[in-house]
Amino acid sequence: MVNLLITGGLGFLGQQAARRFLRRGAALWSPVDRCLKPLSQLTLFDAGGIPDDLPAEITQDERVQVKIGDITAEGVPAELVDEPDMAVLHLASMVSGDSELNPDRAWEVNVLAQRALLDALAASAPGARFLFTSSTATFGSLPPHAPPDYAAGDGTKQLPGNTYGFCKVVCELMVNDYARRGAVDGRGLRLPVVVVRPGAPPPLATARRHAAGALAGPIL
Incomplete structure (x- = not known):
């Protein structure tokens, strides 16, 4: 059976993914046996505290364990992926x-922590599935005179307009290289908007503000 780690596991996406995996009795790719096997253990790792409203289907499932910590701390990534049969979201x-406010910390969290996680996974579970979330922020602004039906693709030049997008470009290239070498079976998913969890909003314009404005506006 395969262990699954979800980092950022207590956020909106992490909880939704966890519930889907638990409900479906999902089969995961085993890097050891190279076939689909049942989920054995689901670890939700997060930097924040455990939410009071964490669904019972997560808290009461014996396959689930919750870990709180700093993914940039030395040794933490290796502790999270210390089994040969692993998958990581x-x-x-x-x-x-x-x-934008703290680019040095962004580099640590968004780039260096991912590298440490990939290195640890390649050492303990070579060839394991590794899916990470990138962002359409890697493309920056729309090109001048873009038509209404403009769509960016894998061949579109990436010109990020902020630190977050820059970090995600680096992360995409990093996963590509680890996958090319066979260290992991890496995939990335570019999300257009991420609504962050409840709390004080960051002082700069973020996806939460854009989404809030869209939801408050007229529905066409």
Whole structure:
């Protein structure tokens, strides 16, 4: 059976992913046996505290364990992926507004922590599935005179306009290289908008503000 780690596991995406995996009795790719096997243990790792409203289907499932810590701390990534039969859903990230205010910390959280996690996974579970969330922020602003149906693709030049987007470009290239070498079976998913968890909003414009404005506006 396969252990699954979800970093940023107590945020909106992390909880939703966890519930889907638990409900479906999902089969995960085993890097040891190279076939699909049942989920054995689901670890939700997060930097924040455990929410009071964490769903019972998560808290009462014996397959789930919750760990709180700093993913940038030395040794933490290796502790999280210390089994040979592992898969990782890497959602932990410093959001755009905070990244602009503290680019050094953004580099540690968004880039160096991912590298440490990939190195640890390659050592303990070579060839393991590693899915991380990137962002359409890697493309920056729309090109001048872009048509209404403009869509960016893998061939679109990436020109990030902020620190968050820059970090995500680096992370995409990093996963590509680890996958090329066979260290992990890496994939990335570019999300257009991430609504961050409840709390004081960052002082800069972020996805939360854009989403709030869209939800408050007229529905066309």
